[in-house]
Amino acid sequence: xxxxxxxxxxxxxxxxxxxxxxxxxxxxxxxxxxxxxxxxxxxxxxxxxxxxxxxxxxxxxxxxxxxxxxxxxxxxxxxxxxxxxxxxxxxxxxxxxxxxxxxxxxxxxxxxxxxxxxxxxxxxxxxxxxxxxxxxxxxxxxxxxxxxxxxxxxxxxxxxxxxxxxxxxxxxxxxxxxxxxxxxxxxxxxxxxxxxxxxxxxxxxxxxxxxxxxxxxxxxxxxxxxxxxxxxxxxxxxxxxxxxxxxxxxxxxxxxxxxxxxxxxxxxxxxxxxxxxxxxxxxxxxx
Numbered sequence: 015x016x017x018x019x020x021x022x023x024x025x026x027x028x029x030x031x032x033x034x035x036x037x038x039x040x041x042x043x044x045x046x047x048x049x050x051x052x053x054x055x056x057x058x059x060x061x062x063x064x065x066x067x068x069x070x071x072x073x074x075x076x077x078x079x080x081x082x083x084x085x086x087x088x089x090x091x092x093x094x095x096x097x098x099x100x101x102x103x104x105x106x107x108x109x110x111x112x113x114x115x116x117x118x119x120x121x122x123x124x125x126x127x128x129x130x131x132x133x134x135x136x137x138x139x140x141x142x143x144x145x146x147x148x149x150x151x152x153x154x155x156x157x158x159x160x161x162x163x164x165x166x167x168x169x170x171x172x173x174x175x176x177x178x179x180x181x182x183x184x185x186x187x188x189x190x191x192x193x194x195x196x197x198x199x200x201x202x203x204x205x206x207x208x209x210x211x212x213x214x215x216x217x218x219x220x221x222x223x224x225x226x227x228x229x230x231x232x233x234x235x236x237x238x239x240x241x242x243x244x245x246x247x248x249x250x251x252x253x254x255x256x257x258x259x260x261x262x263x264x265x266x267x268x269x270x271x272x273x274x275x276x277x278x279x280x281x282x283x284x285x286x287x288x289x290x291x292x293x294x295x296x297x298x299x300x301x
Contacts, residue, residue, distance in 0.1 A: 022048045023056070023154060025178030029161070032172035032185070040168050044161050051157045055083070055149050057103050058113050064103075064147050073140040081136045083149060083156050086258055091128050093274055097234060097265035098258070101125050103148030105232050110225065117225040122237040150230070155216055155257025158182050162253070175253075180216040182253045188212065195296060198245035198282060205282065206298035214253035218260035219245035231264050240264045242284050249295060250277040 016031045018041055029036065029044070054063045054077050063077060076084065090098040105125060110117040126145075133140040149156075158175050162182045165173055171186040183191050190211035197203040198219045208215055220229025220239060229239040246263040250256040259277055268279055268291070278294040288298070 018044075020045060023052050023157065023177070024058075025154070027178075028174075028176045029165075030174045030176075031165075031170055032174070032189075033170065036170075037168075040165070040170075043168075044164060047160060047164060048157055051079075051153075051160065054079075055153050057107075057146060057148055060113075064149070067139075067141060068144050068146045071141050071143050073138055076137045076139055079160070082254065083152060084134055084136065084139070086152055086254060087149070088128070088134055089274075090258060090262060093271065094262055094266040096127070098151065098262050099125065099128055099234050100147040100149060101128055101131070101145060102151075102232055102234055103146040105234065105237060106148055106230070107146055109228050109232070111223075111228075111230060119226050119228060124237070125234045151261040152254050152258035154178065154180055155214070155253035155255070158214070158253040158257075180214075180253060180257055181210065182214040183210045183212060185212055195247060195280070195298075196245075199286070204299065206280075206296045208247070208249065208294075208296035210249065210295070213249055213251060214256045215247060215249045216253060216256035216260045217245060217247040218264065221245070231261060233265060243281060244284060244286070245282045247280045247294075247296075248277050249279075250275070 016035050018029050018036055020027050053059060056062050057064045059065060087100050105122045108122045109119045131142045131145055154177055158177050158180060162175055162184060173184055174191060175182050181193055188211060190209045193208045193210055193215055194204040195206045195208055197205045198221045220231055223230040231239055233240055243264050246260045248256040248259040250259065255275060259271060259275065262271055263279060263281055278291045280294050281289040
């Protein structure tokens with residue numbers, strides 16, 4: 015089979031091999047690796063590494079694959095002036111985006127300064143008190159990259175990995191692929207088509223996961239969901255970075271982020287006003 019589908023980490027996966035069939039042992043290895051990742055970093059799973067951090071203070075030895083993810087979060091925390099924070103897990107749970115998906119919002123409490131409650135130097139993480147961390151803003155992108163690496167190691171040279179619309183494309187032949195950009199106001203339509211060539215594209219919008227006056231995107235300063243931005247997309251060298259920056263664009267000036275990272279972006283604001291970087295690889299239709 016050249017295409018596989020499965021459900022994991024709360025979303026639907028589709029993997030297309032553009033050269034040779036995907037062997038069953040590779041399918042099994044992918045599903046197993048994703049399961050390990052979710053069992054480590056999901057705050058929704060009892061007994062996960064992240065869930066255990068919400069129980070006890072102390073010094074923890076991080077998982078072997080934790081360094082890229084933790085490095086990026088702590089780096090972006092500084093670059094975004096504390097707006098991009100793993101501590102947002104506390105706020106999401108208080109607002110009802112919890113293990114039971116109660117969506118019963120309580121009044122959120124002010125978040126701690128990350129540097130005051132957590133000290134990180136891989137492979138150690140020391141927390142001064144129990145913390146509810148959330149890696150949803152970059153975790154899906156990271157596991158997509160891990161799956162991509164697994165496919166490369168298994169000899170696949172032309173493929174697309176799509177997990178809930180976050181996509182990585184890999185091609186030794188350099189053949190680009192089109193990716194539709196979903197209209198955040200009408201999901202049956204596209205606002206344009208991006209062309210991806212050996213890069214990743216991720217989008218972020220509050221149009222699907224929303225309840226009361228909240229979405230899954232929360233500004234830690236105001237403890238509210240941003241209303242002025244409807245959707246963002248980022249094209250970057252890897253999916254973890256694209257995933258993280260698509261959330262950061264709700265919270266920080268893209269020019270500030272571009273001082274540190276090489277990426278292209280599209281932002282759709284309220285009223286369907288658009289901000290797009292010079293080299294964002296897409297044809298836009300009517301926004």
